[in-house]
Amino acid sequence: MIDAGSGPAPSYSADDIRVLEELERRVRWLSTWTIHNANHLRDNPDGVKVGGHQSSCASINTILTALYFHVMNEHDRIAVKPHGSPVMHAIQYLLGNQSREKLEAFRGFGGAQSYPSRTKDNDTVDFSTGSVGLGAAVTNFAALTQDYLRMKGITPQDHDPGRMIAIVGDAELDEGNVYECLMDTWKHDIRNCWWVIDYNRQSLDGVVNEHLFRVIGRMFRSVGWNVITVKYGRLQMDAFKKPGGRLLKKFINECPNDVYSALAFQGGPAWRRQILEDTRADEPDIGELHDLLNSYSDDELHAVMSNLGGHSMEAVLHAFDQVKDDRPTCFIFYTIKGYGLPLMGHKDNHAGLMTPEQMDAFRKAQNVREGHEWDKFEGIKVPEAELASQMAKAPYAKRKTYRLADQRVPIPEALTQSRQERTSTQEAFGRILNEIARAGGMLADRIVTTSPDVTVSTNLGPWVNQRGLFGRYEKEDTFRERKVPSAQKWTRSPKGQHIELGIAENDLFLNLAALGLSESLFGGRLLPIGTLYDPFISRGLDALNYACYMGARFMLVATPSGVTLAPEGGAHQSISTPLIGMGQPGLLGYEPSFADELAEIMRYGFNYMQDEDGGAIYLRLSTRPIDQPKRELDDETKRQITLGGYWLKKPDPDASLAIVYTGAVAPQAISAHEALADRFPGAGLLAVTSAARLYNDWQRVERARLKGTDGGEMAHIEDLLEPLAEKARFCTVIDGHPASLAWMGSVRGHSVAPLGVDNFGQTGTPRDLYDHFAIDAKSIEAAALRVPKH
Structure with missing residues (x-):
């Protein structure tokens, strides 16, 4: 646990804390009001609940305020948890990057999106989130992509690498893809990645298990991450130093999650009663505890007990200050769902909305005049100039553009391969890539391949033989060193161009998502190619949809396909994948029959991945060798092949x-x-x-x-x-x-x-x-x- 008063010299002053707390208060108001406006004030002719998550927003206000207005720099990238979208929009509104019109239309047509979206919100969103777990996991692969680009000198080296930051709800850690991504990226020794866990201990339907923080901590430590747990806020730390503070701390540590949440909803009198009931009368300093509790009014006691680490600006900033190197770090911030709102702590608050009466009382408590709810700095308690100064000096405010650009990779007029009288499209794919590798040049240099442990069986072997495996450190092929004959001659080094993954299709698509956004995130264009068995696309379909939703550009090569893979049986034979190629937005499916068709489609695909109105491309290939037509394709036939028929x-x-x-x-x-x-x-x-x-x-x-x-x-x-x-x-x-x-x-x-x-x-x-x-x-x-x- 982090003591907010220990460690290196802080990066913040008392004035910073004061101003940041005012910004936090304003962010809480704006995010809450945005949701209220959408549900209670805006016209709703259909009568359907608009929704929003006021309580989930409230638990991360302090954390996001600290990050955006003090911690993050222009090279950092952040994935905000889905239900924190209104907080992110409110912060960007204060920074001048979001409009009032968009906030007023939140969750409406053309308005700020329900969940952060790279393609549907404005350019301030680095990573889309929505399907829980994926937004967190993609930051790991973005860190890997950043390493890949920097190690090859594709992106500038004149600044420190950015941190890939994920704001994660504790319930998101139930998603299996989280563990897959941690394991795969551990193998690649990723750096500069932060996961900030909003440990409010409540999910949609209930309260999370006791002592989950210990399991979370062990899990991250097991894959080499630093773990910083922040349980207590400044008010609590001050209380612990007073006579009776030992017993107060003991109560907080031993109180079950569901009881703590209920007390947070009930308030001061309930806290006072429960603390005394749960403390043994024969404790040596029980009298001091009584005196300590009596020194607080009900409102003051409620403020102390709800001042967990994730709601204390000083404790949050202190925790971020502890990170002095590029080791991946997990922060576990104790919070209360609905903090600062009438819904605080209630087990039904996930989708709950404040009533108009509650909102009116909340408005008055925030010193917001009626009719001035959208004013950026309405009700602030510090001079507006101080707020402006704090925002102006925030390192994040120096970001010049949210979408970087790189030169286009020139594609040859034709992709060559050795002509075969009889072959399969899968074999032809391997030969085409092999010829690209042999030819060298910018196209070969900007291709990066990746596969979930099926590199050889999807015919990437020849490419990897020539271009090598990617790794942070040099490592020779042991079999080659020992002179053991093998068709695979794989040396691992920072120069390598194949990223090897474990058997995890979700990780493949998340890796392709990050690699396919390399240009706009980091300013270095890559042409990613991912291979897997066609029937197993369905395993990672959520992550594939997520990658396409973000507009990532990649080439997905799925092979073998269909019942043509006859001896393998039903589990390895795909049926509905052609419909995925048709129905998945952002993914254009092709299924060629002949090698010359495939060569033309791949040439088209490398261009399509770079076109402004392009996207990702999916090649459904086969292992079945068939006789190849003896022909030279004319320009019109090539055009029609890429048009679809x-x-x-x-x-x-x-x-x-x-x-x-x-x-x-x-x-x-x-x-x-x-x-x-x-x-x-x-x-x-x-x-x-x-x-x-x-x-x-x-x-x-x-x-x-x-x-x-x-x-x-x-x-x-x-x-x-x-x-x-x-x-x-x-x-x-x-x-x-x-x-x-x-x-x-x-x-x-x-x-x-x-x-x-x-x-x-x-x-x-x-x-x-x-x-x-x-x-x-x-x-x-x-x-x-x-x-x-x-």
Whole structure:
């Protein structure tokens, strides 16, 4: 436990404390009023509760005020816990970075967001938060990204690295991804990372377990973190020094969490009664305890007992002053949920809202005049000039921009690879990366790969052989040193370009999120590539969604995919992942069949990751080797490949049949098309390389038509299907969920027979499973021949 009076010389003065406490008081008012305005004063024609979390905000007011107005510098980055959003907005409002209009529209359309958002709030948000646990964990990977950039000289070395700071609710530590990230980043010896835990001991439904702080402390110490626990505030520390203070401290230490919360709600008389009831009458200094309690009025006693470390500006600043190196540090600040509000400590206060009557009393207590609630410095007790001076000298205020920029990485007109007569898209991916590594240059230097312990089995091995593993320290490959033959020659060093992770898909996506924001966070552009097994995307889907929500740019290579991975069985065979590639905002899915398609899509993807209106890209690849077409792609075919589809066999005008395929089932589709050639001369064979791009483009045009702003534009899928007769029929086939392509019949009103996989796979051979799931050539042929009912 930290004694607020011990340690090195403080970075703050008594005047600083006085002014910061006034700022804290104003932040508490503004955050509380913002939520009240949204729920009780703003028009609400739907009658649905707007919400907000006044109590969760109140428990971190002191901590965030100290960080923003005294501790953080311009290079620090912070993830504010989801329910602390109004506090963050209030602070930025005082700093001049947030508008009153946005606060008045909090949780409304176009207003300040319910939870901090990089993409929907203004630029002051470093990391989005919302799904609990992820905002905390991403700071670890941001610290790793910062190390990566600095060790390679990509970002400037003329200043100390920033601290990646996470404000974490204690209940967030129930999330499993927290422990995964701590373990993985421990392996990489991360630095400059702070987790600030709001230990208010209340979650949404109840009170957390007793002595959780000890478990938290042990957990962080076990992965090499420094742990600073701040339990007592200045008022309590002063009380402990008085006669009777020993017994008062003993009561505080032994009082159960739920009782302490209830007493915080009940106030002074309840505190006085409980302290005496819980203290043995034969204690040697019991009389001194009585005298100590009698020296306080009820209000004064309530102030002392609720003055836990996280609510004492001096104790908070003192704790932050203890950190003198770059070792990752966990701060455990004792707080009370709802501190300073009528809801303080009540077990139902998580989503509770102050009533208009409570707010009116609170307004008067804060010396806020009616009609002046939004005034920045209304009701302050120190000269406004002192507040302005404190804000101006805050290191954080020196931040010139919240979004940094770096030069664009030039991408060659074509990505080369050794041509193979028969290969899989997974093998081709490895060869393309290998050729990029061999060629060198800026593209090779700015690519960083990462994988959850499936580096070799996703064909990253050749890349890592050439570019090495990333690590803080040099470490030779032991097998190579001992002259043991191995295809993998992996040396670890700061020069390496592959970040090895444990078996944790959440960590993969959080790492990709941080790497994919490297330019705007740190001023160094990277082109991250993450590989994993396609069926296990679902394990980390929350973290993938989080990465996309923040606008991170990366290339996700998921392989192997589908029931084509036949001998592995259902647990390793993906079904619905093509729909993720279509339905996940910020992620553009592709599933090529041939190596030359993949090369063009990767070239496009490296550009798309850098485009202002671009995003992340998802490649669904296969281990199944198939015969490769003998061709040289012309510019128009390349363009159509990246647009999502092209005719491998263009239909004749008014053709009555087409076969549409995606990915590894190309040979089956080609075989079925050939078998039907005599009965349907001129039938088309359509290669869909991206159902997602085709669908998104079609929907974009359709929405423009609804608004009358399309200007006669046609979607690419409309152009592709234009040659078919009005009553033509086509069959779609994919080693994945059939809904991925079934929608295409709606484009021009054609009849569709969708084939695919909509159940768990089994072990067998690809031939067995293709036959079982009816995605083989005979099934495609039969589906194409079936006469539709009109």
